[in-house]
Amino acid sequence: MSLISVSRGLSTRLNPLLHSCKRGFGTGAASFTSVDLKGRSFLTLKDFNSDEIKRLLWVSGELKHRIKHEKQYLPLLQGKSIGMIFEKRSTRTRMSTETGFALLGGHPCFLTSQDIHLGVNESCTDTARVLSGLCDIVLARVYSHSTLEELDKEASIPIINGLSDLYHPIQILADFLTLQEHYGSLSGLTVSWIGDGNNILHSFMMTAAKLGVHLKVATPKGYEPEKSVIEEAQKLSKQHGTQLVLTSDPMEAAHGTNVLVTDTWVSMGQEEEKKKRHKDFHGYQITMQTGSVAKPDWTFLHCLPRKSEEVDDQVFYSSRSLVFTEAENRKWTIMGLIVSLLTDYTPQSSMPKF
Numbered sequence: 001m002s003l004i005s006v007s008r009g010l011s012t013r014l015n016p017l018l019h020s021c022k023r024g025f026g027t028g029a030a031s032f033t034s035v036d037l038k039g040r041s042f043l044t045l046k047d048f049n050s051d052e053i054k055r056l057l058w059v060s061g062e063l064k065h066r067i068k069h070e071k072q073y074l075p076l077l078q079g080k081s082i083g084m085i086f087e088k089r090s091t092r093t094r095m096s097t098e099t100g101f102a103l104l105g106g107h108p109c110f111l112t113s114q115d116i117h118l119g120v121n122e123s124c125t126d127t128a129r130v131l132s133g134l135c136d137i138v139l140a141r142v143y144s145h146s147t148l149e150e151l152d153k154e155a156s157i158p159i160i161n162g163l164s165d166l167y168h169p170i171q172i173l174a175d176f177l178t179l180q181e182h183y184g185s186l187s188g189l190t191v192s193w194i195g196d197g198n199n200i201l202h203s204f205m206m207t208a209a210k211l212g213v214h215l216k217v218a219t220p221k222g223y224e225p226e227k228s229v230i231e232e233a234q235k236l237s238k239q240h241g242t243q244l245v246l247t248s249d250p251m252e253a254a255h256g257t258n259v260l261v262t263d264t265w266v267s268m269g270q271e272e273e274k275k276k277r278h279k280d281f282h283g284y285q286i287t288m289q290t291g292s293v294a295k296p297d298w299t300f301l302h303c304l305p306r307k308s309e310e311v312d313d314q315v316f317y318s319s320r321s322l323v324f325t326e327a328e329n330r331k332w333t334i335m336g337l338i339v340s341l342l343t344d345y346t347p348q349s350s351m352p353k354f
Contacts, residue, residue, distance in 0.1 A: 034051075035051050037056070037340040038342065038344060039158060040341055041152045041155075041158045042159070042169060042337060043148050043160075043161045043169075044161065044166070044167045044169055045169045045203055045207045045210075046206040050240070053173075053176075053207060056173060056333070056337055056340055057177055060173065060329075060333040060335065061177060061180070061332070061336075062336075062347045062348065064177075064332040066348070068332075074104060074105075075105030076104045076339050077105050077338065077342065077343070078104075078105035080107070080135075080136040080137075081135040082097065082108050082137050082338070083111060083137075084097055084098070084110045084111060084138075085116065085118060085138065085139070085140040085162075086110065086111065086112050086113070086140075087113045087118065087140075087141060090141060090163070091305070092304065092330045093139075093141055093162050093170070093330070094110065098110065099331060100331045100334050100335040103335070106136075118142070124150040124154065125150065125154045128150070128152075128154035128159075129154055129155070129156075132157045135157065136342060137158045137159075137342055138155065139160040139161075140159060140160070141163045142164050143164070143165055144164065144165055145161075145164035158341045160337065160338070160341075163199065165199060166202060167199050167206070168199045168200045168303075169203045169206075169207075170330070171200055171303050172200070172207050173333035173334075173336075173337065174326055174329040175261075175303075175329075177332065178326045179191075179259060179299075181329075182322060182325075183258070183297075186211045186213055187211065188213075188214075189213050189214070189258045189259065190216065190259070190295075191204065191215055191258065191259040191261060192217075192294070193215070193216070193219075194218045194250045194253055194260060194261070195219065195263050195265065196223050196264075196281075197217075197219045197224045198263060201219075201225055202226065204261075205230070206233065206236070208242065209233070209236040209237045209239070209244070210236065213242065215237075215242070215245070216244075216253040216254075216257060217245065217246050217247070218247050218248060218253035218254075218284070219248065220284065221248050222280065251290065251293055254290050254291070254294050255293045256293070257294045258294070258297060259300070259301060260286050260294060260299070260315075262302055262310050262311055263302065263310070264306075264310065265277050265278065265284075265307070265309065266307075281309075285311060286300065286310070286311040288314055288315060290315075299320050299321070300316070300318070300321045300322065301323060302316070304326075
């Protein structure tokens, strides 16, 4: 177990314009005056600081409130288009991006690997330059993170990481918006990851400390996060005064936590490892027994699709499970992200208390 510094955050008060918040987020408005995300790419949350991530959550929460609850029509992306490159299939990433972009008045274009054979039929360099002249932004869901880096290097428009082998940053925005809505505040929460040291965990590790969130990680031996990610997360934890725990004991990670999180044990491309992985992850299923050592208000997250060996039905379909709100928030956070990268949108509500 590795224990980095500990600091407890304080809950803050309600912001009435974020309808589902019980407490606010917390910081002063002055820190947001210099936040400008227009024209940037979004490959990893490692590249975004605390105020920038909070600004993305603010915009996402406000768009959800205005569009879903106030029934406003906001054609913020009218006349714009997005190229969506999918080397790997997805329900939530495709649906959230297509419906969200269209809801804001824009036009989504879906491209599978059969359509363009990225890097095979045409080089990444040429694809990036062609798409830069045909659309305003690209979301790419790929196998190798280096593919995204090459696209970003050659494109003159923003590139969004829809998932890579190293990071899944758009999922983490949805996760933290979900937790903010449920708890009302992020600062001081403890999130416990119990599962594989994968791309989603990497993105949690690049984000949690910046939001004042403590992170506990339990992975089987041999399935730890990337060493470089651990080192960066340790720096962030020290910098922001949060706790980072790395262990191989699921119950140790679950102890005293607010949020239990897991993911698939067998990702796309790992099917041949299924039998071995199931054996290695024995004891990592999240159950009510796991939650028995967590805080009384504990909740559960899973990015989906879910298998029963990862979490049992009693937890997955319980009132503690936020997974379907989490899935819906993929839409609102991708909308908030794209609006922030493509427009000069300024939130209409008072800035929430981060």
